[in-house]
Amino acid sequence: MYKKSAKFYDALYHFIDYKTSSVKLREIINTYNPDAKTLLDTACGTGKHIGHLKDHFNTEGLDINSELLEIAKSRNPGNIFHECDMTDFELNKKYDVITCLFSSIAYVKTPANLYKAVSSMEKHLSKGGLLIIEPWFSRENFWINNVTANHYDEKDFKITWMYTSKRKDLLSILDIHYLVGTPEEVSHFTEKHEIGLFDETEYRGAMEKTGLKVLYDDKGLFGRGMFIGIKN
DSSP states (O other): OTTTTTGGHHHOOOOOOOHHHHHHHHHHHHHTTTOEEEEETTTTSHHHHHHTTEEEEEEEESSSSSSHHHHHHHHTOOOEEEETTTTTTTOOOOOEEEEEOTGGGGGOHHHHHHHHHHHHTTEEEEEEEEEEOOOOOOOTTTTOSEEEEEEEETTTTEEEEEEEEEEEEEEEOOOOOOOOEEOOEEEEEEEEEEOOOOOOOHHHHHHTTOOOEEEESHHHHHHHSEEEEEEE
16 A cells, blocks of 8 residues: 555645644653653654654654655654564564554454554553554444545645545455646556454454553544553
């Protein structure tokens, strides 16, 4: 995912308020682990959350997409980034906080991979550490047979991206079409995103299976809820 659209990622999600969501995240961390000093952001994308958190924590990022990581590195020079799969990584260190935000966790697709990802994250937590996960939609509240359109409009750079929302078994399928316009040309490309539809029981179960105490916030940072796991 995002192999073709990586260089446009920040423009595509220009409407996301990373600053405000990072303030909310810090409030959550201060509530449950006020002494936290180190933070690993998994599926960190272009590093925008890290950009707002690095003055408050010793931050590192992890993502499977090298193109997104290059943007994250240029945005956050000197910050450590790891090119890894969140379902199976070994960094040989522990963190006070590990995050997986903006529903990125659901790209693991299957319940088995969900547990593998949570397990990999949990083993990198310090005692008393927090695992903070923002879920994707569940099977019950995912919209189907819908079409969505978003637009980015600057003088010499414009993007329209439109997708249909389908469901296949336990996956949500977003068939995304991009139209990118510059003074030189207008180009078109597509991406298909397959995202797992897990319910609250599956998220909670994967976290509790690793021994984490699990709390749930029905709002989260972007209105999709949030699971907070605390390592005993």
